[in-house]
Amino acid sequence: MDFEMNSHSEDKMKDSIGDKETVYRFLVENSLAAYYIIQDGLFRFVNKRFCQIAGYNYEEIIDRMGPADLVHPVERNSVLETLGNCLNGDEDNSEHTHKIIRKDGQISTLQIIGNGFVYNGKPAVSGTIIDISKESDLESQLLQAQKMEAIGNLAGGIAHDFNNIITVLTGYGNLLQMKISQDDSLRLYVDQILSASQKAASLTQKLMAFSRQQPITLKTININSVIHETKKLLERLITEDIRLVTELYSKDVIVMADATQIDQILFNLVTNAKDAMPSGGILKISTRIAELDREFVLAHGFGKTGRYAILEVQDTGTGINRNTMEKIFNPFFTTKEVGKGTGLGLSTVYGIVKQHNGYITVSSKLNQGTTFHIYFPVVKNMTHEMLESNLKPVKHGKETILVAEDDDSVRYFIIDILNRFGYKTIGAVDGEDAILKFKENKDISLVVMDTIMPKKNGKEVCDCIRKIKPDMKILFMSGYSAEIVANKGFLGYEADYINKPIYYEDFILKVRNVLDK
Ligand SMILES: Nc1ncnc2c1ncn2[C@@H]1O[C@H](COP(=O)(O)OP(=O)(O)OP(=O)(O)O)[C@@H](O)[C@H]1O
Ligand SMILES: [Mg+2]
Structure with a gap:
């Protein structure tokens, strides 16, 4: 199209280019999506949002860092491959999800769309990034819950059949034991059989607990009293260089629960905490009351709103890395040496918590420690006398x-x-x-x-x-x-x-x- 340009319209044109640039700059700098240009393996342009997502400032990134410095090592090769494809023009506008490690060490999940183009006469890749860490966490929580359900059913089925077999073994073993006199040389054999059956029974017991098939007797109990009464035993579980501190809510924390099962939870969490602090540390058990509101439920992807008693067990141990974290509640998952751990501790805890209509969360920082939170629904309007009569x-x-x-x-x-x-x-x-x-x-x-x-x-x-x-x-x-x-x-x-x-x-x-x- 031909058009005439007079001096007046030329000025106007300059104005409008200036405006457009301002608008583009404004849009790019204030966008909730991150933008980038990569050339020769280094970032040549990034916007404000990109810096926020990566946790580095502009100067640290431009001409100094490339995707290989940000991407999680496991995904480095696939990212470099995608980048190569974009540069060759083989792959445009395709979406990829990648994990990066931020400057503060946190891991974020990003959705990235890249395109090849020519920048300053050389091939380059430009693209957009959206941080989907929250959505991805929720999704993996859901997957985890479904997986636990499936494993639970499997474990429960096996435990159930085994339990029947062991019941017969111990039942008759006991009868045999009663019939054989103390000084009979066969007595030793029966004793061995019984002691092995007992171990097998305790294993199936744990599996049953995980799959929530263990019969539990729910009574109104004060978690504070349970902790108070168990504290002495817990102290025996830990080593001398670990200090056990309790910080209990000032009023009674009353829930519907099976006291022996709460003990079981405490034993398992305390034993794990001890193992995580081989050279000592602080182990804190605390209780408090909290209201789970809609916001909490949305953020965590679980829970019914309401009043909950929170039992918190915190250690200053080794912490749990991300890879391990995904598996800790699986039955038989252990990072401990053969013979030291069966990997049933946390799966038992998980099962017990679910059976009490509760929730469990864990947060951990490497070399700083781990905190488990357990949420039990609180019983309202419970008088102290009712509680006492239930306890005795x-x-x-x-x-x-x-x-x-x-x-x-x-x-x-x-x-x-x-x-x-x-x-x-x-x-x-x-x-x-x-x-x-x-x-x-x-x-x-x-x-x-x-x-x-x-x-x-x-x-x-x-x-x-x-x-x-x-x-x-x-x-x-x-x-x-x-x-x-x-x-x-x-x-x-x-x-x-x-x-x-x-x-x-x-x-x-x-x-x-x-x-x-
Ligand atoms: N407080 C903690 N700090 C660090 N790692 C932990 C902690 N609690 C659990 N873990 C990790 O989770 C794994 C599973 O724990 P779990 O209690 O289920 O099994 P275990 O302790 O290995 O064996 P078991 O409890 O059956 O003797 C542990 O092997 C450990 O790697
Ligand atoms: Mg354990």
Whole structure:
């Protein structure tokens, strides 16, 4: 197109070029996207936003640094390859996501679009960058959660089957142990089998905890008291050069939780902290109350809004690098030597926290330390008396209990425990004897019986007793797993049951629970 240019319009033209440049400069310098030009492997132009994202100032970058100095080492080759393609004109406007290491050592995830062009007569690459670190973190949190769910199901399935096998092993192992006299040379073999089974049981227990299949008893508890009571034990776990400090919230921190599980969390986190501080340091356990608001939920990508008790465990140890961080909650992931760690500590903690409808986060700085935060939903309007009564379960009783068990030593053992806790007892040596004794005594409140006995088995005795007194309370003892007894398979209806081997504390609590139902 031809056009005439007079002096007046030439001036106007200059003005408008000046304006345009100002506008371009303004747009580029104030853009939320970063811009760059790379030539001969070095940055020749960058805008303000680029400097913010990289954490270096303009002078440090221009003509001194290239992409290779910023990009995370793992991705260096692929970035240089893309750059080469842009220079050759093979790749234009294609989007890539790369990680860079900022001047302060933080890692950011960037989305980059580059184009080849000619700058000052030589090939160069220009492009835009957007910082997508936040989005990428949220995405990986979601992926992590889904992965944990899948691993949890797998671990749970295996643990469950193993648990059944171990229950039978220990159940019969215990019976064997009772039958073999102390000085029998075979006794050593049984003891070894039992001690190995115990280790296996504790492993499956951890797996069950991770996959949230472990039965837990939620009660209102004050986390502060749990920490207070466990502190002495925790002190024994750590070495002398580690100082354990507690900073507990001034008021009671009351949540619905299983106190032994909270102990388990503390043990695992404290053991890890100790391992992370081989030459000593400070270990801080603190509690506080916080409100999770919408902002928090959006920023973290998890959580329901509400009031939470926060349990914080902080160490001044080695810290956790990014690579390790992605795996720490996986079962069997450990960085410790063979025989030192099983890699089940944190996966157990994760499972327990989830089972309590809580959340866990971890933040760490290399060589500075690690902090775990656990969020438990807080119980409102809980009075102190309710709490006290929950903390001290009643074990004693005066009721009469019929104990049907053909194994003399087991029967004596059970009768002995019950008597110690104030109960009156009647013993029965087999199924028929149990029915006979039940008919003779009118004031029996509970029947505790073995599932398998001579003459009449547990189910037959139970049917008979229920005919006489339909609402009679019955507690089965069994060497088999919960399903066989409790889940209809064995009895045709649900029942109370306790697993063998019988530990007296659990047993006496269970007896009280069934009586109080
Ligand atoms: N406080 C911490 N500081 C540094 N690294 C930690 C910390 N806690 C956990 N880790 C890392 O996470 C890994 C997994 O921890 P986890 O408790 O699950 O297993 P473990 O301690 O290795 O073995 P286990 O607890 O079964 O004996 C550890 O091996 C360690 O690398
Ligand atoms: Mg551990």
